[in-house]
Amino acid sequence: MVFQKRLDYGFNGYQVPRGCRSARGRSSLKRKFEDTQMGAFELLATVAGKLLQEREASPAHSNVSGGIGTTMQATVGKDNVKLEQRDEEKPLKVESCDQGSSEETSLVSKPNQNKCLDEFSHVVSDPASLDKSVNAEDRNEIVPETCIFNDMLELDTKPPALVSSDSSIGIHPSSGPFPGCRGNVKLVSRDDDDNSSGCTQPSTTPLKSSRTPPRLEDRKIKKVLESKYWEVAPKLEGELSNTDGYIKPISHNEKVFYTRQRSLRNTLKRRKLDKRAVSTSDGGVSSEVISNSSKNGKNGNTNSLFSTTHGGSGVSSSSAAGHESSSQSKDAHVKLSIKSFRVPELFIEIPETATVGSLKRSVMEAVAAIIGEGLHVGVLYQGKKIRDDSKTLLQTGICDDDKLDGLGFALEPNPTNGSHFSPKDPPYLVQSDVPQLLTRYPLSPGIDAGLSDASPDTPLTNLTNCVESDHDSVLSPTDMSIDKTMPDSRALVPHPSMSVDALAVVPLHRKSRRSDLVQRRIRRPFSVHEVEALVHAVEKLGTGRWRDVKLRAFDNAKHRTYVDLKDKWKTLVHTARISPQQRRGEPVPQELLDRVLAAHAYWSQQQAKQQVKQLTETCLLLKT
DNA sequence: GTTAGGG
DNA sequence: CCCTAAC
Numbered sequence: 001m002v003f004q005k006r007l008d009y010g011f012n013g014y015q016v017p018r019g020c021r022s023a024r025g026r027s028s029l030k031r032k033f034e035d036t037q038m039g040a041f042e043l044l045a046t047v048a049g050k051l052l053q054e055r056e057a058s059p060a061h062s063n064v065s066g067g068i069g070t071t072m073q074a075t076v077g078k079d080n081v082k083l084e085q086r087d088e089e090k091p092l093k094v095e096s097c098d099q100g101s102s103e104e105t106s107l108v109s110k111p112n113q114n115k116c117l118d119e120f121s122h123v124v125s126d127p128a129s130l131d132k133s134v135n136a137e138d139r140n141e142i143v144p145e146t147c148i149f150n151d152m153l154e155l156d157t158k159p160p161a162l163v164s165s166d167s168s169i170g171i172h173p174s175s176g177p178f179p180g181c182r183g184n185v186k187l188v189s190r191d192d193d194d195n196s197s198g199c200t201q202p203s204t205t206p207l208k209s210s211r212t213p214p215r216l217e218d219r220k221i222k223k224v225l226e227s228k229y230w231e232v233a234p235k236l237e238g239e240l241s242n243t244d245g246y247i248k249p250i251s252h253n254e255k256v257f258y259t260r261q262r263s264l265r266n267t268l269k270r271r272k273l274d275k276r277a278v279s280t281s282d283g284g285v286s287s288e289v290i291s292n293s294s295k296n297g298k299n300g301n302t303n304s305l306f307s308t309t310h311g312g313s314g315v316s317s318s319s320a321a322g323h324e325s326s327s328q329s330k331d332a333h334v335k336l337s338i339k340s341f342r343v344p345e346l347f348i349e350i351p352e353t354a355t356v357g358s359l360k361r362s363v364m365e366a367v368a369a370i371i372g373e374g375l376h377v378g379v380l381y382q383g384k385k386i387r388d389d390s391k392t393l394l395q396t397g398i399c400d401d402d403k404l405d406g407l408g409f410a411l412e413p414n415p416t417n418g419s420h421f422s423p424k425d426p427p428y429l430v431q432s433d434v435p436q437l438l439t440r441y442p443l444s445p446g447i448d449a450g451l452s453d454a455s456p457d458t459p460l461t462n463l464t465n466c467v468e469s470d471h472d473s474v475l476s477p478t479d480m481s482i483d484k485t486m487p488d489s490r491a492l493v494p495h496p497s498m499s500v501d502a503l504a505v506v507p508l509h510r511k512s513r514r515s516d517l518v519q520r521r522i523r524r525p526f527s528v529h530e531v532e533a534l535v536h537a538v539e540k541l542g543t544g545r546w547r548d549v550k551l552r553a554f555d556n557a558k559h560r561t562y563v564d565l566k567d568k569w570k571t572l573v574h575t576a577r578i579s580p581q582q583r584r585g586e587p588v589p590q591e592l593l594d595r596v597l598a599a600h601a602y603w604s605q606q607q608a609k610q611q612v613k614q615l616t617e618t619c620l621l622l623k624t
Numbered sequence: 625g626t627t628a629g630g631g
Numbered sequence: 632c633c634c635t636a637a638c
Contacts, residue, residue: 521632547626562626567632570629
């Protein structure tokens with residue numbers, strides 16, 4: 001399955017430390033995962049993103065376990081994430097597996113460890129300590145490990161920084177294969193879910209309580225779906241603070257830049273999302289809103305993600321449903337809303353002194369590990385698992401409005417990945433009747449096929465997006481601390497809203513996915529030096545010749561396109577016109593700004609002259 | 625492929 | 632930075 005491949009790819013990019021990579025751990029996780037038959041589909045990515053966010057937002061606290069569990073449930077489903085506290089009092093520090101010993105230093109302070117960081121994952125680092133060791137500027141560089149996904153996708157320049165090492169999420173940390181890695185954080189997927197076979201009946205779990213009332217509106221959801229970016233529903237801005245203290249190792253400016261930009265870009269993205277009203281402030285996805293069919297929330301249900309459908313067969317003329325045209329309502333479309341998929345229960349052991357950030361990271365790692373195994377989607381309808389991908393929805397009956405609630409989707413281990421998923425195994429499905437977070441989206445052809453035909457890139461993209469959105473929230477440590485103090489800061493406590501948001505991601509049409517692939521470039525603010533070069537070039541060449549400007553002054557800066565230069569000039573002109581107090585970012589010397597205005601005025605005038613000239617010429621021509 | 629502008 | 636129209 002391509003999809004899986006993608007996932008794998010993503011994780012590979014992850015670059016697990018060689019030494020740290022524990023075959024055993026991985027296999028273990030995988031096995032567990034398979035047992036549970038839980039996987040994540042594209043939504044999983046969402047979940048992951050969610051987790052990441054949670055990681056960042058939640059304050060570290062010993063009582064977290066409850067909170068986390070809730071969160072996870074809300075987010076992921078019934079599976080509880082358990083947090084066990086270890087007696088270790090020592091705060092988590094960044095550990096380099098390759099070092100064979102845990103180093104209690106912040107990444108920032110040890111630039112030379114970049115390599116290690118890149119190649120190895122680290123156990124969580126203590127934000128507080130990082131805070132101390134990092135100067136204000138550096139703080140900006142802090143980036144959630146989630147970035148790794150992005151890095152893989154878009155950065156050529158820098159290797160992804162890993163946050164946690166396998167060992168950290170390793171199943172058997174203490175006995176982990178990596179000598180140097182301390183098993184501070186232990187993440188294990190539990191088999192509990194295995195028992196919950198049949199999934200049709202969602203087991204009651206506490207989760208539900210964590211859910212918040214649904215606030216999403218179909219419209220919003222739809223919007224989200226439609227949005228070009230496949231992202232996790234963003235939380236309100238500022239809500240996320242990436243406090244995880246996760247610092248990306250940065251050795252040189254380039255990297256720093258990168259990081260910083262990235263965070264900025266994340267913010268922007270988030271903003272964008274917000275703008276789109278994509279996110280629900282509180283994660284509660286209301287099943288009510290979305291799925292009418294769902295009946296109770298009681299489902300605490302089990303691990304499955306569930307899906308609800310609704311809207312039954314709306315008939316629309318769209319193109320999508322082509323393959324279902326076999327019968328009568330040829331063009332009728334079945335509209336399904338899948339709010340979220342469940343993820344296998346995760347077991348995490350972490351010292352009470354560990355930071356929230358580390359906790360988040362751990363969860364993320366666990367999720368990532370699961371995702372990395374590859375998943376596919378299982379369809380359960382009316383209590384039966386539908387294995388024939390060639391059947392149309394019509395044939396299977398998945399178009400009957402009244403029965404849509406009998407439709408469920410489950411994430412299953414990818415068979416191709418060595419999983420022995422047996423058809424008989426009861427899938428962890430969630431009945432539609434269990435309203436959960438769903439996002440509505442138009443069902444596109446091929447969905448019935450378990451998305452097997454999903455484009456390969458989709459998964460990766462999704463992950464990336466998730467991650468991205470996640471680290472959008474990257475903020476300075478200061479923000480973090482503030483966040484923690486805030487009442488509604490994302491705590492480990494069950495925070496339905498968060499979960500929802502994260503889960504609310506839904507990849508849809510292939511087309512949209514396509515666009516999703518196109519990752520937004522990282523933001524790279526122009527340095528004063530660059531501005532100077534730009535100004536100089538424009539003074540010489542004038543505006544309107546951006547390609548030449550690019551060639552002349554930024555030929556070596558491949559990340560600066562002539563469009564970028566044009567845009568920068570635009571902003572420079574704007575900046576020069578506003579009061580210094582209104583300016584943001586790295587201050588540009590007034591002298592340069594003055595030159596900008598002068599050049600702008602000059603070339604504008606020249607341009608005007610040109611136009612007049614041309615105009616007159618044309619007039620003359622016309623007259624003759 | 626470039627420009628120019630709005631988003 | 633992105634997206635697009637227009638060239």
